[in-house]
Amino acid sequence: MVNKYENIFVLSGEDSLLCQSLSKRLHAPLISRPEIEKIKEGFFLAWQDGRLMLFDAGFPKKGLSVEFDARCTEQLSWPAPKNGPLAQAIGRKTQTVTDATAGWGQDCFHIFRMGYQVNCIERSKVIAELLRDGLFRLEQQFWMQQLKLKAPKLIVGNAIEILKSLDFTPDCIYLDPMFPPKRKKSALAKKAMVVLKDIVGNDDDRGELFASAWQATGRRVVVKSPDYAESIGGKPNESFAGKLVRYDVYLK
Ligand SMILES: C[S@@+](CC[C@H](N)C(=O)[O-])C[C@H]1O[C@@H](n2cnc3c(N)ncnc32)[C@H](O)[C@@H]1O
Incomplete structure (x- = not known):
């Protein structure tokens, strides 16, 4: 093949x-x-x-392509309310978040929209090019300019290494690595995720990524996993269930 x-x-x-x-x-x-x-x-x-x-x-x-389109009503209400399982997992007191597995940037954007200060890391050079373009266009959007907002900063490379040499300590490190599907023939929901999987494969080094995130975070690591997958960092302190996914929270 x-x-x-x-x-x-x-x-x-x-x-x-x-x-x-x-x-x-x-x-x-x-x-x-x-x-x-x-x-x-x-x-x-x-x-x-x-x-x-x-x-x-x-x-x-x-x-x-990477698209960050907030709906009109959302733009007017920036920052968006910190509602839902992702916000619960990240926590109200958190200010800075590093999304160490940016992918198509959708979670990163969701976190950014809720008013957190976010930067992101992606190791696939192809996906990083798409992200860079999407983030550039995000910064040109009218509502971003009106609110004088800067798009999340992108760092290209392996987060396992990058997290060891960050020049600041994020309150939260967010991980959403690729997991193998439950069954061999299970249908992956979105075309974007199928393509991403074809390009990046399974992130089999997720245990190492978790260890690096745990060392680098100031307060917590949040791991998004499919609901069937085992927790990658052992028993979490808290877990919040979303639609077919789970956010495991590890507190320092
Ligand atoms: C499931 S996708 C993330 C999807 C993303 N949360 C979103 O909302 O679009 C996983 C991504 O993390 C990246 N990734 C996995 N391990 C990484 C690592 N150690 N360093 C940097 N990027 C990593 C993969 O290349 C892939 O693009």
């Missing part, structure tokens, strides 16, 4: 300088539309409609 991650291409487009530097950063060949059409397995990145998008070469009609 082809390792899809190794089959990453950049589609040359109108923004040729952006495409060239992206291709260099990712060591991914820069190829033209007719060449892309011959590729049946793998992924390609392309600029489309003002955003960086990831396409599965097998289904090139619909691409994925």
